[in-house]
Amino acid sequence: MRTFVAAADTGRFQEAADALSITQQAVSKRVAALERDLGVRLFTRTARGARLTIDGQAFLPHARELLRAEERAAASVRPGRRALRVDVIGRRLAPADLVRAFHRAHPEIELDVVTLFDADAAFAAVRSGTIDASFRAVTLPARELPDGIAALRVYDEPLQLVTGPRHVFAGARSVRPGELAGHRIWMPGLVAGTEWATFYDDLAAAFGLTIEATGPHFGTEPLLDTVADSATVATFVGEGTRLVWPAGQDLRRIPVHDPTPVYPHSLLWRADNPHPALGALRAHLGSARREVGTWTPQWAR
Amino acid sequence: MRTFVAAADTGRFQEAADALSITQQAVSKRVAALERDLGVRLFTRTARGARLTIDGQAFLPHARELLRAEERAAASVRPGRRALRVDVIGRRLAPADLVRAFHRAHPEIELDVVTLFDADAAFAAVRSGTIDASFRAVTLPARELPDGIAALRVYDEPLQLVTGPRHVFAGARSVRPGELAGHRIWMPGLVAGTEWATFYDDLAAAFGLTIEATGPHFGTEPLLDTVADSATVATFVGEGTRLVWPAGQDLRRIPVHDPTPVYPHSLLWRADNPHPALGALRAHLGSARREVGTWTPQWAR
DNA sequence: CTAGAGGTACAACACCTGGTTGTGACCGCC
């Protein structure tokens, strides 16, 4: 591709060869191989050089785009890179939408979005500079944050109850946390010690709920299948969670109010990170409004 | 790249190897080579397979984009291709803007824009199916078009006079074609027999102008340099022409009216071309309004 | 604790891709 573009730009194989520090014959071979692979002629060879054919003209912008894509790909892992690298906790959850909104507001800022395994990995990556910012729930009071790590509460996400059509709350406009005592809430996949598990542990303790985290987690779809078919099992999701709604399944998302349990998403970054786009991200996110009538775990207050 | 994406998708080198019909060792080598070139680790190797590192996660979408770009590039020259291939007569001239506008209106339609050498090449390419449509001025009456070639007048582009600050018309709000008789109009690069040359020949004959097409054509910039410095030499450009205005040059673009000479751009296509996007292009362009008070050559009436 | 299964990396080797050098054919121009 590089050879093709060079030859198209200069119009002479010898010049392209000089630019690439190879011989004219090598350029000729490369172009011939590309033409063979594509099955079309890209140049018409004349005594005054090589001119693009129609196919070659159509191909050229795509070839340039390919080189740009290659450059961007390499830049995405270059140590002195420009793209802002952000960790979100699951691509279908609310923070991913926050990042998407930021990208729409600032399309000129290059973003790389990754998803780290757990909060420890995220802390370590932020501290080491491998990533620039991380969306996490900070389970420690601010004064106990590691040195040099800053955090800002950016979004309090209300919880919703997901039930099937035969569930007792299936028709409710909303439900109070206290009313859920004694009902089966199933949340497979919660790993003890993680921020999510901590959140739901505290939620269960605060309102006398029984949250079952037992059983292997086979993904969201089997969970929803179970919930849809059961009259007694329900589960929680964040308001901003994008569920893959299986066709024909009659699931209900029921707001939880009085009080509204909210999951406290924070943005973490290294205080001395000089990345210019980091300021833009923080400015765009602002800080979460603490709504009245909401509940958060003790550690988030 | 393909190997990296396959390994990232499957999470196991052996599975990626099966998908690519190579051995696991080859996958290992390819990934190792990519990591060496990039200077970062892309996978953490575990006993249960390979998991992406943070760098790997950031790199993955770029790698996918690269593969998509490669696919698009190959598709652009595939015989049974999908992209609509359109010939415009110069990238800075009005038809290129028409195509850009069409692309904005229908961003989902893939376009390849090429520029053919002359009208004969364009005719031949349309007839052979190498390109799908061509913007040209048709110098033949419609009934003499080759069999199977259709044409539609899509845009009448008014001409403008370009002068330097010391030219006698430099301060005019507009100028009549007849007033230009006896003044030097310089249009280097007109090749006898081409559509442009025919147009300007007819224009000169109709209003008694003297248009000098002599001298080699070194590009637009030297032409504008000459015009800017001269008190007597002017040139014509189409209203939609994008001029590269050299900084500090005081050039004037003066509309020509009473009558307004307009250059008749037509769209040519093969009547039996089944490309679905071709209809969309014709619908978007519509047909040119024949304004009163305009002048076109005899062959365009 | 050990053995085995399942995963990746390393080593040795064969092949063929892709470079170089040398040369020929073609074209336009003086």
Place this chain on the structure above:
DNA sequence: GGCGGTCACAACCAGGTGTTGTACCTCTAG
């Protein structure tokens, strides 16, 4: 008609890239 400039072809060679065989690691089951 020679000459300069262009690209293509042939021969050759090195090294990149595949294969096979094997070592090594880690997790798990007994």
